[in-house]
């Protein structure tokens with residue numbers, strides 16, 4: 218887990234919410250977190266990223282497995298999978314612009330959104346590899362990790378809203394199957410609702426990373442007058458009767474929330490909300506966490 222927070226990270230530079238204040242002050246219950254990204258590997262030798270956050274440079278500097286080989290520019294990064302065109306998931310692509318040893322795998326919709334509306338992303342054009350929804354592709358140039366992108370209910374990024382309508386290819390989950398064991402993981406950082414397709418993917422996985430952006434629907438409104446509610450922003454809240462926690466609690470295997478906004482009370486390890494998540498057997502992802510499928 219390279220980065221477990223949503224866009225802005227924790228603390229967010231312009232935010233004085235309680236979590237950000239405590240994280241800045243070094244409160245051990247509210248450790249700092251970077252913006253959302255995961256690294257996956259079948260063998261510890263070749264790696265792929267799920268999303269490239271604005272913090273990717275710092276994240277890779279802390280991930281020994283992803284360091285270039287000494288004396289070379291040979292980097293064990295194979296693929297960067299992009300699950301939506303939100304700034305916190307794609308800005309790191311520009312940070313990784315040198316040499317482009319890697320592929321960027323996403324849908325044609327997301328690729329075109331980036332290339333057509335952001336001239337800087339055209340630097341990366343040769344690296345893009347567009348896949349259709351549910352079309353299998355292999356990670357790490359190996360045979361072990363078979364991946365697919367599937368549609369989840371979401372929201373077209375704010376910066377694209379006026380330019381292009383929403384589409385099923387705009388917000389994705391990633392399923393990865395280890396073909397050696399048959400075990401699956403799913404990464405779904407932006408989920409507006411748990412529709413039947415999304416639920417089936419989560420239920421069929423042994424390890425799942427689920428949108429934990431907000432605890433409650435009005436969370437941002439309490440910090441910023443006029444802010445939209447969580448679902449309008451494309452994120453199903455964790456808490457409450459209709460929240461994701463009530464449904465995820467019963468699933469076997471491991472479930473982790475990721476992509477937490479800095480306002481989310483679960484980021485305070487001592488909060489009642491964090492205790493509730495733990496009590497129901499769900500985990501809150503942390504930067505630097507290593508998990509084995």
Ligand SMILES: [Zn+2]
Pocket residue numbers: 223224253303305306406476
């Ligand atoms: Zn995001």
Ligand SMILES: [Zn+2]
Pocket residue numbers: 228229232233234235236237238479480
């Ligand atoms: Zn904050």
